[in-house]
Every structure is written in structure tokens, then in C-alpha cells.
Amino acid sequence: MNRKRKRLLSVFALLFPLFLALLVPTVSHGVNLGDILKGGGIAVIVKNYGDEINKAINTLLQNKKIEVKEATKVVPIISGGKGFYSGAAQVTGPKELVEKVKVVAQVESTVGDARIKLLVPISARKFSDAARVKGVGVSALIDLKVSKL
Amino acid sequence: MKPIPQFLFLILCVLTLANISTSGGNSINSTQPEKKPVEVANKIVPVLSVGDGIRIGLVQVSGPKEYVEKVKAVAAIEGDYRDLVRYRALVPIETEKIVENITRVPFVAVSGVVDLKVS
Numbered sequence: 317m318n319r320k321r322k323r324l325l326s327v328f329a330l331l332f333p334l335f336l337a338l339l340v341p342t343v344s345h346g347v348n349l350g351d352i353l354k355g356g357g358i359a360v361i362v363k364n365y366g367d368e369i370n371k372a373i374n375t376l377l378q379n380k381k382i383e384v385k386e387a388t389k390v391v392p393i394i395s396g397g398k399g400f401y402s403g404a405a406q407v408t409g410p411k412e413l414v415e416k417v418k419v420v421a422q423v424e425s426t427v428g429d430a431r432i433k434l435l436v437p438i439s440a441r442k443f444s445d446a447a448r449v450k451g452v453g454v455s456a457l458i459d460l461k462v463s464k465l
Numbered sequence: 466m467k468p469i470p471q472f473l474f475l476i477l478c479v480l481t482l483a484n485i486s487t488s489g490g491n492s493i494n495s496t497q498p499e500k501k502p503v504e505v506a507n508k509i510v511p512v513l514s515v516g517d518g519i520r521i522g523l524v525q526v527s528g529p530k531e532y533v534e535k536v537k538a539v540a541a542i543e544g545d546y547r548d549l550v551r552y553r554a555l556v557p558i559e560t561e562k563i564v565e566n567i568t569r570v571p572f573v574a575v576s577g578v579v580d581l582k583v584s
Contacts, residue, residue: 361549372546373554380542382556382569404550408574432525434577450505453527453574456554461545 355400357460358392362404366390373406373456384455387411393435396423396443403459407437409452416449506530507576512555515542518563525577526557532572535559539575540567 361369370390377383388408395402405420421443423434435454440447507527511520524539540556540563557573 365546365549369546369550369552372544373552376542376544377554377556380567382540382567384569385571406552406554429581430523431580432577433580434525435575453576454555455574456552457578458550458552461549461551 355402358401358404361460362390362392362401366404369404369458370406384408387414388455389414389417390458391417391419391437393420393422394441394443396421399442403457405435405454405458406456407452408455409437409449413449413451417452420454504530506533508533508536509579510536510538510557511561512539512541513561513563515540515563515567518561523579523581524555524575525579526573527576528557528573532570535570536573537561538563 367390370388373390374383374388386408387410388406390404390406392401393403393405394400401419402422407414407417407420416439417437418439418441419437421436421438423436423443425432425434436443437449437452437454438444438447439449505527506529507525509523509525512522512524513519514521521541526533526536526539536557536559538558538561540558542554542556543551544554545551555575556567557570557575558567559570560567
């Protein structure tokens with residue numbers, strides 16, 4: 317009995333730090349497991365349900381007679397500094413430009429006491445001024461419902 | 466009937482071609498007016514929750530200047546999809562009174578979300 321207990325304790329002692337390492341935020345990069353899981357969840361949802369979410373938003377607005385007249389599309393929002401998906405957005409604009417948009421880059425800047433999260437539609441996975449798609453803007457913000465992630 | 470002398474025929478041809486090319490040019494110019502570059506502007510406006518009209522934040526909107534000038538607020542309409550995601554449609558509007566029917570300002574979209582630092 318004692319041997320079994322000891323063995324269990326030693327296994328626990330070995331695995332516990334590993335478990336903690338997965339849960340504890342990696343402060344150096346400012347990214348934690350929750351962010352990574354959320355980012356993964358957003359990628360999956362946008363890929364599989366992006367078109368349906370886009371239609372759902374457009375239908376809601378159509379019912380209220382305030383629909384977007386231009387083309388729309390749902391894309392993930394990539395957090396500029398951290399490089400993971402932090403949410404999703406519906407973008408709107410001329411069809412040929414909307415088709416180019418791959419993600420919306422979230423770039424933070426501070427003006428006085430206010431912090432502005434600029435939402436820049438881009439045609440690449442990484443933010444650069446060259447990849448910016450001008451003439452396209454954000455018409456809806458989308459968030460995962462799982463609040464714990 | 467006498468045949469037209471060769472030099473006269475040539476002059477007539479040149480004159481006719483010149484006339485066609487100048488009139489053609491004019492017609493192209495008249496159908497394609499000069500394109501003026503669109504002046505883009507942006508502005509920070511409040512976000513109003515549809516239903517109660519409460520201010521729930523600030524956003525930056527951008528688009529052609531003439532349309533951005535019309536925008537007074539952005540109406541936020543919430544919905545959800547299959548219990549997976551929650552979305553907030555952001556509609557640029559001309560009035561801050563959103564109890565009545567709201568009208569979208571076209572060609573304007575959100576370009577940023579403003580967070581005020583609460584000290």
C-alpha cells in the first residue's frame with residue numbers, strides 16, 4: 317500500500333510541474349494558454365462557419381432594413397504584437413477589395429488618455445503597410461462565446 | 466462624270482480622318498469625366514446600444530469625407546450564432562436618437578475601437 321502511494325506521489329510530482337507549465341501564463345511573451353486555445357478556436361470557427369456567420373449578420377441587418385449594400389466577409393482578427401487570433405470581424409467594401417482581405421490586423425496606439433485599437437484589413441497573414449487593403453472597413457465584431465478561453 | 470484628281474482625293478481623305486479622330490476624342494472625353502481622387506476622412510463617434518440608446522463605447526469610422534461628415538454615432542446590434550459566437554454589428558448612423566427607425570450612412574465603416582484609460 318505504501319509502495320503504491322509512493323509511486324503515485326512520484327508520478328504526481330513528475331507530472332505536476334508539467335501541468336503547471338502548461339497552465340501558467342508565459343509572461344515573457346504575454347501569451348497564455350487561454351489565448352492560444354482561443355486563437356485556435358477562432359481559426360476553426362472562421363474556417364468552418366465564416367460564411368454562415370456572415371449570412372447571419374447580414375440577415376439580422378436586412379430584417380432591420382439597415383443591411384450593408386457592399387460585399388462582406390468574415391475574417392479573423394490578428395493581434396499585431398502577439399501574432400495570434402484575438403477575435404473575428406466582418407469586413408465590408410467593394411467586392412474585388414473584400415476578396416483580397418485575409419485578416420484584420422489589430423494595431424494599438426495611444427492618443428492622450430485613450431488607447432485606440434486600429435482595425436486594419438490586410439491581404440497577408442502578417443501586418444505590413446504594403447499588405448493594407450484600402451477601401452475596406454469593419455462592419456461587425458465577432459467574439460467566441462466561451463468566456464473562459 | 467470626271468474622276469476626282471488624285472491629289473484632291475488624298476486631301477479629302479486626310480480631312481475626313483482628321484475630323485473623325487477629333488470628334489471621336491471629344492465623345493470619349495464627354496462620356497468619361499475626369500476622376501477626382503476621393504478624399505478619405507475619419508472621425509471618432511459614440512457607440513449606442515440599439516434598444517436603450519446607452520453609450521457603450523467609442524469607435525473610429527472612416528470613409529469618403531462627405532459621408533463621414535454625416536455620421537453622428539454607430540449603432541450596435543447584438544446577435545449570436547449557434548451558441549458559438551456573439552457578434553456586434555456596427556452601423557454608422559446620422560442621428561444619436563436611435564429609438565426611431567435608423568438609417569445607415571453608406572460607404573462608411575469602423576476602422577478602430579477606442580478604449581478610455583480609467584485611472
